Amino acid sequence: MDGSPLIIETLALKKVYGSGDSQVNALDGIDIKISAGEFVAIMGPSGSGKSTLLNILACMDRPTDGQYILAGEDVSGYSRKELAFIRGRQLGFVFQSYNLLPRLTALDNVMLPMMYQRENRVHADQRREIAMEVLASVGLTDRAHHLPNQLSGGQQQRVAIARALINHPLLILADEPTGNLDTRSSHEIMDLLHTLHASGRTIVMVTHEPDIAHYTERIILIRDGRLASDQKNGRPALAGARSRVEMEGRAE
Amino acid sequence: MNIGELLKVSWKSLVSNKLRSLLTMLGVIIGVAAVIVMIAVSAGTEATISEAINGLGTNLVFISGTVTRGGPGQGPQNQQGGLVYDDMTAIRERTSGVAGVTVDQQSSVTIKYGDVTLEDVSVVGTTPDYPTVRDVQVETGRFFTDKEQERTTKVVVLGSGIAEELFGEADPIGQSINVNTTKLTVIGVLAPKGLVSGTDFDEQIYTPISVVFKKFTPSMFSRIMGDRVRQIIVSVDENANMDEVVQQISILLANRHEVSLDSPDFSIRTQADIIETQESTTSSFRTLLAWVAGVSLVVGGIGIMNIMLVSVTERTREIGLRQAIGATPGDIQVQFLSEALMLSLLGGVLGILAGVGGSYLFGSLSDMRTVIEPFSIALSFTSAAFIGIFFGYIPAQKAAQLDPIVALRHE
Numbered sequence: 259m260d261g262s263p264l265i266i267e268t269l270a271l272k273k274v275y276g277s278g279d280s281q282v283n284a285l286d287g288i289d290i291k292i293s294a295g296e297f298v299a300i301m302g303p304s305g306s307g308k309s310t311l312l313n314i315l316a317c318m319d320r321p322t323d324g325q326y327i328l329a330g331e332d333v334s335g336y337s338r339k340e341l342a343f344i345r346g347r348q349l350g351f352v353f354q355s356y357n358l359l360p361r362l363t364a365l366d367n368v369m370l371p372m373m374y375q376r377e378n379r380v381h382a383d384q385r386r387e388i389a390m391e392v393l394a395s396v397g398l399t400d401r402a403h404h405l406p407n408q409l410s411g412g413q414q415q416r417v418a419i420a421r422a423l424i425n426h427p428l429l430i431l432a433d434e435p436t437g438n439l440d441t442r443s444s445h446e447i448m449d450l451l452h453t454l455h456a457s458g459r460t461i462v463m464v465t466h467e468p469d470i471a472h473y474t475e476r477i478i479l480i481r482d483g484r485l486a487s488d489q490k491n492g493r494p495a496l497a498g499a500r501s502r503v504e505m506e507g508r509a510e
Numbered sequence: 511m512n513i514g515e516l517l518k519v520s521w522k523s524l525v526s527n528k529l530r531s532l533l534t535m536l537g538v539i540i541g542v543a544a545v546i547v548m549i550a551v552s553a554g555t556e557a558t559i560s561e562a563i564n565g566l567g568t569n570l571v572f573i574s575g576t577v578t579r580g581g582p583g584q585g586p587q588n589q590q591g592g593l594v595y596d597d598m599t600a601i602r603e604r605t606s607g608v609a610g611v612t613v614d615q616q617s618s619v620t621i622k623y624g625d626v627t628l629e630d631v632s633v634v635g636t637t638p639d640y641p642t643v644r645d646v647q648v649e650t651g652r653f654f655t656d657k658e659q660e661r662t663t664k665v666v667v668l669g670s671g672i673a674e675e676l677f678g679e680a681d682p683i684g685q686s687i688n689v690n691t692t693k694l695t696v697i698g699v700l701a702p703k704g705l706v707s708g709t710d711f712d713e714q715i716y717t718p719i720s721v722v723f724k725k726f727t728p729s730m731f732s733r734i735m736g737d738r739v740r741q742i743i744v745s746v747d748e749n750a751n752m753d754e755v756v757q758q759i760s761i762l763l764a765n766r767h768e769v770s771l772d773s774p775d776f777s778i779r780t781q782a783d784i785i786e787t788q789e790s791t792t793s794s795f796r797t798l799l800a801w802v803a804g805v806s807l808v809v810g811g812i813g814i815m816n817i818m819l820v821s822v823t824e825r826t827r828e829i830g831l832r833q834a835i836g837a838t839p840g841d842i843q844v845q846f847l848s849e850a851l852m853l854s855l856l857g858g859v860l861g862i863l864a865g866v867g868g869s870y871l872f873g874s875l876s877d878m879r880t881v882i883e884p885f886s887i888a889l890s891f892t893s894a895a896f897i898g899i900f901f902g903y904i905p906a907q908k909a910a911q912l913d914p915i916v917a918l919r920h921e
Binding site for chain 2 (some may be wrong): 313316318320337338339342346347351352357359361370371373374375382396421426
């Protein structure tokens with residue numbers, strides 16, 4: 259689109275559930291391109307296929323047909339194991355229900371993805387430091403040793419975001435990240451995501467709340483498994499963020 | 511994940527459910543403890559038997575009389591069967607391959623010396639061959655001679671325990687002791703031998719059998735019993751064939767007693783028979799324990815599988831999350847296997863402690879001896895590990911095959 263490297267490219271992506279008469283086309287040929295540094299919202303009514311799309315983009319599901327090219331790598335036909343590698347190395351996840359492990363402290367939850375790294379493994383002592391830094395960047399230094407049930411919903415979601423950032427993912431995927439939060443916490447979380455985006459992260463978020471989607475710079479609307487619209491979302495802060503992304507993108 | 515992290519994660523998960531983990535391990539603990547106790551009992555029995563073999567003397571044949579006649583209301587019954595003193599002489603003279611023959615006729619007596627009175631002491635009436643046949647040593651003094659035997663000389667040889675109880679540090683040789691109403695002169699003391707298959711050689715006194723016949727057989731029996739003896743003990747020459755000697759003795763005694771070989775009035779047992787009897791009494795017990803051990807190991811394994819399956823269901827979301835952040839199916843499988851293995855090995859270690867403790871306890875509370883074998887510890891630890899992997903496999907497989915999307919939506 260504008261010279262930034264493509265992070266996501268899908269070609270006639272299809273997902274079919276069931277067979278015969280009860281066959282459902284959850285995705286019916288989706289073509290999208292998302293470049294590095296973009297902050298994209300995927301919207302659509304329930305049953306539109308947006309969750310299916312996110313699952314495929316998240317490498318947790320495989321398309322029935324079509325191609326998904328993640329950062330130049332066609333992952334459509336990858337095995338479960340290969341997809342797990344991709345998830346650990348390239349992706350960071352933020353869930354609606356946080357999915358923190360209840361028996362681990364905030365710090366340990368943040369460190370969790372580093373355990374499954376196969377390359378560039380960091381020594382255990384350094385992991386703590388790195389995790390503390392990331393926790394600091396989401397403003398939770400003083401909550402590092404709290405258990406999830408000692409944190410508010412907004413704080414738990416920050417821990418989850420820190421966990422998503424720990425492996426320096428190429429792409430952050432958020433599934434209704436504010437779905438369980440009150441309005442104030444929702445806006446805090448969106449501000450945090452926006453800050454991340456401003457520092458050059460690529461973020462794809464599924465939401466059904468228009469004011470949450472408003473934080474993004476582009477809104478993809480899915481309806482009946484097809485792309486219904488793909489619009490720029492004119493927000494002023496984007497220009498600055500974009501130029502920084504481009505510089506970082508080229509440095510890589 | 512490296513091994514250290516893996517173990518840490520597994521450990522945390524077990525510790526967070528202490529009671530459940532402990533109860534899960536119980537089956538393995540019992541199984542492993544049973545394996546160790548079982549082997550300790552077997553080893554103890556074997557040790558006892560091999561000591562008995564050495565203690566009995568070598569190549570012994572024990573001949574005892576059996577009850578053959580006497581009906582109801584016919585007065586004192588002939589408990590001693592048909593063995594008489596002359597049978598011993600006959601065996602000595604007319605059987606080949608015999609190294610020594612002795613008899614053993616016991617009576618219960620009261621001994622007095624000075625202020626010391628010992629009641630219910632066994633006096634063993636025997637022959638000069640006794641030390642050779644029964645493999646006992648004379649420590650001080652001497653055993654009695656054939657001449658003393660023939661002349662019914664009132665001499666006595668003391669077991670080491672009796673000697674100490676009567677005389678303490680003093681020298682018993684040449685002293686006279688009162689045995690019931692008879693005065694016997696002490697001519698020797700045996701070396702300590704201890705308890706061998708139920709007989710404490712140290713707590714008996716030994717006199718010529720002629721003295722026992724004359725002095726220590728109750729008079730009402732003596733008329734009936736004459737020179738009957740309880741037991742004849744034959745020591746077979748080490749170059750002779752044991753079965754042949756037994757055969758010769760059987761025929762000889764059957765002829766002398768005028769009974770048929772099919773219904774003899776005596777029974778012959780060799781050392782091998784005695785060992786066999788001892789072994790068979792413990793072997794049924796061992797079989798039982800082996801079953802208990804095996805069954806509880808399997809039950810323990812099923813318990814582990816059960817709890818691991820519950821754990822997989824409970825932690826479905828955790829599994830989904832771990833998969834989302836990069837855990838492969840293999841990682842998940844290894845994690846749950848490692849938890850199952852940790853449960854079973856921990857159970858194994860506790861079981862080993864319980865088994866070792868139990869073996870000591872068992873050894874001290876019952877008359878069975880227990881010997882802890884190092885290999886039993888290795889064996890039980892290995893079987894615990896095997897149980898963990900075997901019964902942990904299905905739950906781990908189930909966890910690994912969870913679809914991350916479904917797992918993350920699990921409530």
